[in-house]
Amino acid sequence: MNPVVALTIAGSDSGGGAGIQADLKTFAAHRVFGTSVITALTAQNTAGVRGISAVDPGFVGAQLDAVLADLPVAAVKTGMLATPETVALVAGYAARLPGLVVDPVLVASSGDRLFTRDAERAYLDLLFPHAAVVTPNLREASVLLGRDVLDVDDAIKAAEDLAATGPACVVVKGGHLRGSRDAVDVVYAGGTVELLSSPWIDTANNHGTGCTFAAATAARLALGQPVAEALAGAKDYVHAALAASAGWRLGAGHGPLAWGPFLT
Numbered sequence: 274m275n276p277v278v279a280l281t282i283a284g285s286d287s288g289g290g291a292g293i294q295a296d297l298k299t300f301a302a303h304r305v306f307g308t309s310v311i312t313a314l315t316a317q318n319t320a321g322v323r324g325i326s327a328v329d330p331g332f333v334g335a336q337l338d339a340v341l342a343d344l345p346v347a348a349v350k351t352g353m354l355a356t357p358e359t360v361a362l363v364a365g366y367a368a369r370l371p372g373l374v375v376d377p378v379l380v381a382s383s384g385d386r387l388f389t390r391d392a393e394r395a396y397l398d399l400l401f402p403h404a405a406v407v408t409p410n411l412r413e414a415s416v417l418l419g420r421d422v423l424d425v426d427d428a429i430k431a432a433e434d435l436a437a438t439g440p441a442c443v444v445v446k447g448g449h450l451r452g453s454r455d456a457v458d459v460v461y462a463g464g465t466v467e468l469l470s471s472p473w474i475d476t477a478n479n480h481g482t483g484c485t486f487a488a489a490t491a492a493r494l495a496l497g498q499p500v501a502e503a504l505a506g507a508k509d510y511v512h513a514a515l516a517a518s519a520g521w522r523l524g525a526g527h528g529p530l531a532w533g534p535f536l537t
């Protein structure tokens with residue numbers, strides 16, 4: 274029997290911890306066949322981003338055409354789109370992108386910018402209206418709304434406001450909540466707020482948590498799970514992958530998660 278197919282539209286992380294590499298490893302760990310459209314190359318390792326070369330939007334379109342013409346994509350995740358032009362291009366394909374999970378990657382955990390400054394509105398205007406799920410972290414929610422999003426109460430209001438732009442579900446991720454004993458994400462869908470919580474893992478190996486969460490959500494949507502079940506499963510998956518890599522010392526900076534076969 275054929276495997277289920279998912280697509281990631283994202284940037285390459287040469288260090289293997291985030292971006293396309295994290296997404297494909299996460300898809301494989303879910304026994305979902307991963308396809309990929311690369312929007313940018315980053316020269317990156319666990320310590321930070323040294324350089325970015327964005328792919329011409331025309332060639333992003335050529336990759337999308339090639340994949341969508343030939344393979345039965347059941348769900349899609351977007352990560353680093355690099356420029357507002359690529360956001361607009363991907364939005365133009367929205368009708369052909371089922372189960373669309375939009376992770377609005379704007380700034381890497383290292384602080385390096387991964388998206389054109391002051392052009393973030395493109396996400397709100399063009400892509401969010403087509404998404405099944407959007408997954409900003411606290412800083413991304415703050416940049417998108419132009420105000421501080423610092424605690425769970427702020428995150429709840431942010432999720433409500435971002436939902437007004439059209440996505441069926443908004444998850445404001447709490448991986449950067451200061452002083453929290455739990456990793457609390459705010460999920461807003463259909464006018465209702467729920468908190469998705471897991472025990473906090475004390476580890477510096479947290480590069481790629483957001484990519485892994487969104488990719489696991491897309492993999493589970495591709496497998497036919499309803500959104501709430503997919504999010505809960507993705508949350509458990511990130512928690513397990515963080516726990517399994519907590520003892521690793523890969524690289525001098527923020528190391529990666531332990532996906533699939535490394536997850537014991």
Ligand SMILES: Nc1ncnc2c1ncn2[C@@H]1O[C@H](COP(=O)(O)OP(=O)(O)O)[C@@H](O)[C@H]1O
Pocket residue numbers: 382409410411446447448449456457458471472473474475476479481482483484486508511512515
């Ligand atoms: N140290 C941690 N322990 C447990 N869960 C975490 C930890 N860090 C992040 N998470 C979870 O990982 C997911 C990604 O969140 P976050 O790190 O905020 O995203 P991003 O990588 O986009 O900044 C969320 O579900 C969050 O709660």
Ligand SMILES: Cc1ncc(COP(=O)(O)O)c(N)n1
Pocket residue numbers: 283284285286291292293315317352353378380381382387479480481482483484485
């Ligand atoms: C190519 C690429 N895409 C995304 C991220 C964000 O990673 P994180 O999951 O840590 O927010 C990154 N650092 N590099």
